Amino acid sequence: LRNLSLSGHVGFDSLPDQLVNKSTSQGFCFNILCVGETGIGKSTLMDTLFNTKFESEPATHNEPGVRLKARSYELQESNVRLKLTIVDTVGFGDQINKDDSYKPIVEYIDAQFEAYLQEELKIKRSLFNYHDTRIHACLYFIAPTGHSLKSLDLVTMKKLDSKVNIIPIIAKADTIAKNELHKFKSKIMSELVSNGVQIYQFPTDEETVAEINATMSVHLPFAVVGSTEEVKIGNKMAKARQYPWGVVQVENENHCDFVKLREMLIRVNMEDLREQTHTRHYELYRRCKLEEMGFKDTDPDSKPFSLQETYEAKRNEFLGELQKKEDEMRQMFVMRVKEKEAELKEAEKDLHEKFDHLKRTHQEEKKKVEDKKKELEEELNNFQKKKAAAQLLQSQAQQAGSQQTKKDKDKKNASFT
Amino acid sequence: MSELVPEPRQKPVVPMKPTGINTNLLGYIGIDTIIEQMRKKTMKTGFDFNIMVVGQSGLGKSTLVNTLFKSQVSRKSSGWNREEKIPKTVEIKAIGHVIEEGGVKMKLTVIDTPGFGDQINNENCWEPIEKYINEQYEKFLKEEVNIARKKRIPDTRVHCCLYFISPTGHSLRPLDLEFMKHLSKVVNIIPVIAKADTMTLEEKTEFKQRVRKELEVNGIEFYPQKEFDEDLEDKTENDKIRESMPFAVVGSDKEYQVNGKRVLGRKTPWGIIEVENLTHCEFALLRDFVIRTHLQDLKEVTHNIHYETYRAKRLNDNGGLPPMTVETEENHESNL
Numbered sequence: 001l002r003n004l005s006l007s008g009h010v011g012f013d014s015l016p017d018q019l020v021n022k023s024t025s026q027g028f029c030f031n032i033l034c035v036g037e038t039g040i041g042k043s044t045l046m047d048t049l050f051n052t053k054f055e056s057e058p059a060t061h062n063e064p065g066v067r068l069k070a071r072s073y074e075l076q077e078s079n080v081r082l083k084l085t086i087v088d089t090v091g092f093g094d095q096i097n098k099d100d101s102y103k104p105i106v107e108y109i110d111a112q113f114e115a116y117l118q119e120e121l122k123i124k125r126s127l128f129n130y131h132d133t134r135i136h137a138c139l140y141f142i143a144p145t146g147h148s149l150k151s152l153d154l155v156t157m158k159k160l161d162s163k164v165n166i167i168p169i170i171a172k173a174d175t176i177a178k179n180e181l182h183k184f185k186s187k188i189m190s191e192l193v194s195n196g197v198q199i200y201q202f203p204t205d206e207e208t209v210a211e212i213n214a215t216m217s218v219h220l221p222f223a224v225v226g227s228t229e230e231v232k233i234g235n236k237m238a239k240a241r242q243y244p245w246g247v248v249q250v251e252n253e254n255h256c257d258f259v260k261l262r263e264m265l266i267r268v269n270m271e272d273l274r275e276q277t278h279t280r281h282y283e284l285y286r287r288c289k290l291e292e293m294g295f296k297d298t299d300p301d302s303k304p305f306s307l308q309e310t311y312e313a314k315r316n317e318f319l320g321e322l323q324k325k326e327d328e329m330r331q332m333f334v335m336r337v338k339e340k341e342a343e344l345k346e347a348e349k350d351l352h353e354k355f356d357h358l359k360r361t362h363q364e365e366k367k368k369v370e371d372k373k374k375e376l377e378e379e380l381n382n383f384q385k386k387k388a389a390a391q392l393l394q395s396q397a398q399q400a401g402s403q404q405t406k407k408d409k410d411k412k413n414a415s416f417t
Numbered sequence: 418m419s420e421l422v423p424e425p426r427q428k429p430v431v432p433m434k435p436t437g438i439n440t441n442l443l444g445y446i447g448i449d450t451i452i453e454q455m456r457k458k459t460m461k462t463g464f465d466f467n468i469m470v471v472g473q474s475g476l477g478k479s480t481l482v483n484t485l486f487k488s489q490v491s492r493k494s495s496g497w498n499r500e501e502k503i504p505k506t507v508e509i510k511a512i513g514h515v516i517e518e519g520g521v522k523m524k525l526t527v528i529d530t531p532g533f534g535d536q537i538n539n540e541n542c543w544e545p546i547e548k549y550i551n552e553q554y555e556k557f558l559k560e561e562v563n564i565a566r567k568k569r570i571p572d573t574r575v576h577c578c579l580y581f582i583s584p585t586g587h588s589l590r591p592l593d594l595e596f597m598k599h600l601s602k603v604v605n606i607i608p609v610i611a612k613a614d615t616m617t618l619e620e621k622t623e624f625k626q627r628v629r630k631e632l633e634v635n636g637i638e639f640y641p642q643k644e645f646d647e648d649l650e651d652k653t654e655n656d657k658i659r660e661s662m663p664f665a666v667v668g669s670d671k672e673y674q675v676n677g678k679r680v681l682g683r684k685t686p687w688g689i690i691e692v693e694n695l696t697h698c699e700f701a702l703l704r705d706f707v708i709r710t711h712l713q714d715l716k717e718v719t720h721n722i723h724y725e726t727y728r729a730k731r732l733n734d735n736g737g738l739p740p741m742t743v744e745t746e747e748n749h750e751s752n753l
Contacts, residue, residue, distance in 0.1 A: 001513050001514065001524070002514050002515070003514070003515045003517075004489070004514045004516050005516075006488050006516055006517075007487045008487040009487075009518070010485070010486055010487050010516075010518055010704075010708060011518075011704065011705070011708045011709040012464075012466075012518060012521060012523055012708050012709070012712060013518045014708075014709050014710075014712075015464055015521055015523070015713060016456045016459050016460055017456070018710070018711075018712060018713035018714070019455075020455055020456050022713060023452075023455060024452065028451055049446070050446055075446070077445070077446060077447075077448040078449045079449070080449040080451060080452060082448045082451075123728075123729050123732045124725075124729050125725065127721075128717070206457060206458075206461055208457060209457075262446075262447065263447075266448065266450070267450045268450075268454070269454070270448075270450070270451050270454060271451055271455050272454070272458070275458065279568055283565075286564075287564050287565055290564050
């Protein structure tokens with residue numbers, strides 16, 4: 001590849017601007033995870049960092065377990081729109097048994113990676129306007145005991161260091177005196193090193209930021225104080241905490257490291273945090289996940305294996321399974337239909353029988369009625385006959401009688417003569 | 418179409434819909450510094466840009482590319498010598514250079530297609546070109562699909578294809594239409610009218626109108642494609658550009674003295690044609706369009722749309738590999 005020299009102004013030096021303009025119109029995503037005990041000042045610090053009152057109710061101490069609460073906000077400064085998501089660990093450190101405290105946190109972080117991976121593996125995907133929910137920075141709040149890290153801190157940080165950029169900070173730093181603070185910081189850093197916890201390294205590869213990052217790194221972990229209340233200092237209002245013995249100014253670098261944290265987190269390394277999340281932590285997750293699912297880059301003979309083929313093989317396998325399931329379902333369906341059919345046939349038969357029965361009874365009744373009718377008719381006939389016979393007799397009798405009387409009369413008459 | 422990956426075991430905690438907090442910002446946070454941070458990072462990594470030039474020989478492709486990038490990126494073919502044979506098929510020649518300007522490093526690759534349209538029978542001469550473009554998509558896809566991927570996948574995909582139209586003054590040739598019909602679906606095509614100094618202003622306007630009409634009638638969408646306009650602002654800006662395309666250009670790498678200034682131009686008995694003079698030709702428009710305003714957009718359309726289309730089609734085809742894949746793929750396919 002040769003290096004060519006240009007004989008005039010071409011104009012592609014506007015390329016970074018073109019790139020940045022595109023990103024500006026789309027807006028940026030930044031997701032912060034705050035891990036720390038209840039009441040350690042996570043919400044207050046977020047309010048202070050972003051100069052806003054994010055609505056939140058202070059959590060109680062009787063949560064049964066750790067749960068994560070995520071809230072999204074849209075912030076705008078000049079022409080930059082930022083979609084900020086703040087994830088809080090509610091109930092961290094409150095339980096009596098804290099063995100599983102780290103689990104919900106790890107699960108949440110993995111779930112965001114998983115969602116991105118799913119999108120990336122889709123056939124029809126839209127990555128360029130994907131709302132990125134992966135955690136870019138994890139602020140780990142260390143309690144200001146002045147001694148050393150708690151074992152919960154070490155365990156949790158160890159579980160998180162390969163998944164997220166950890167920035168440890170000492171919370172409520174106004175409870176530690178200056179000389180104790182220095183000892184505390186070195187103790188923490190040496191404990192992290194001896195336990196092999198990988199915290200986020202501020203990048204020193206680019207000249208413009210190398211210097212500031214190097215100087216700032218020395219002050220890790222940042223000892224911060226958060227406050228949204230303003231106190232009058234001199235003739236200005238400043239964010240501060242007022243005590244009977246004095247005022248702790250948040251933005252005074254002699255009082256605490258808040259300014260350093262803001263500088264490092266937002267004004268210098270925000271883009272690097274996003275990039276590290278994508279190119280290191282996400283790639284690691286993806287690699288592990290795909291290997292888990294059975295994909296390999298090289299087969300046993302170490303010939304390069306295309307993911308395509310395993311993909312297709314898996315796909316066929318999956319389709320085969322789907323087909324099997326479909327067949328099973330179909331069979332079940334057919335069986336059910338048969339059963340229902342049989343049931344219905346039974347019912348039909350019953351109904352038919354009932355109908356036949358009814359019909360028969362009806363016939364019988366009808367016959368009975370007709371029989372009775374016949375009987376009645378017969379009786380009637382008989383009666384009529386009898387009546388007729390009786391009438392005849394009567395008339396005969398009458399005739400006979402009248403004949404007799406006539407005879408008698410005649411006889412009488414005859415005797416008279 | 419069913420997803421190929423089984424569902425995750427649990428639903429991720431989805432953040433609430435963002436609530437807009439805008440007016441409560443008291444004091445400066447520093448969010449807008451991200452622009453500067455991003456700019457620094459991109460300048461450090463540098464950019465890749467791959468431009469392909471297609472057109473019959475003698476239309477001034479190499480000269481134009483050299484004029485665009487103000488350096489000898491493309492070696493002009495000195496015409497076919499009697500001893501050299503005209504290539505039987507279209508060749509694809511990709512030459513890469515690194516150029517730097519204003520702290521911005523760019524790896525520029527110019528892909529030349531000698532032999533296009535030069536045979537007597539030019540049937541299917543776009544096929545090698547389509548094959549090459551798809552091969553680059555395939556290369557990128559292979560890298561993207563690896564388990565352990567590179568931090569930055571080398572981008573050899575063709576971001577822009579300049580198609581050179583012969584300045585006949587009549588209309589497009591059937592070869593032009595066929596080529597653009599086939600390729601406008603896989604790559605960003607920017608048609609240019611070559612050697613525009615052979616037309617007068619009226620001839621130019623008429624020719625351009627006819628060409629645009631013909632492209633529209635044949636359903637050929639050149640870059641910037643109407644369907645990818647993101648918002649009203651984009652649309653109005655791109656409409657203006659589309660109305661003045663194809664740009665009628667003249668290329669030159671020789672400088673002459675005109676009115677006390679040294680300008681790039683072509684010297685003829687009847688005057689000096691200034692390449693960068695907008696009244697003479699539209700080279701400056703093309704340069705501004707391709708390099709100064711839409712360079713990033715060309716790359717993005719290639720990545721977000723053309724590449725994604727290729728990828729979706731590829732993953733959908735149930736193991737059906739297109740005929741142009743590399744040999745080892747075919748061997749593995751048979752092993753499966």
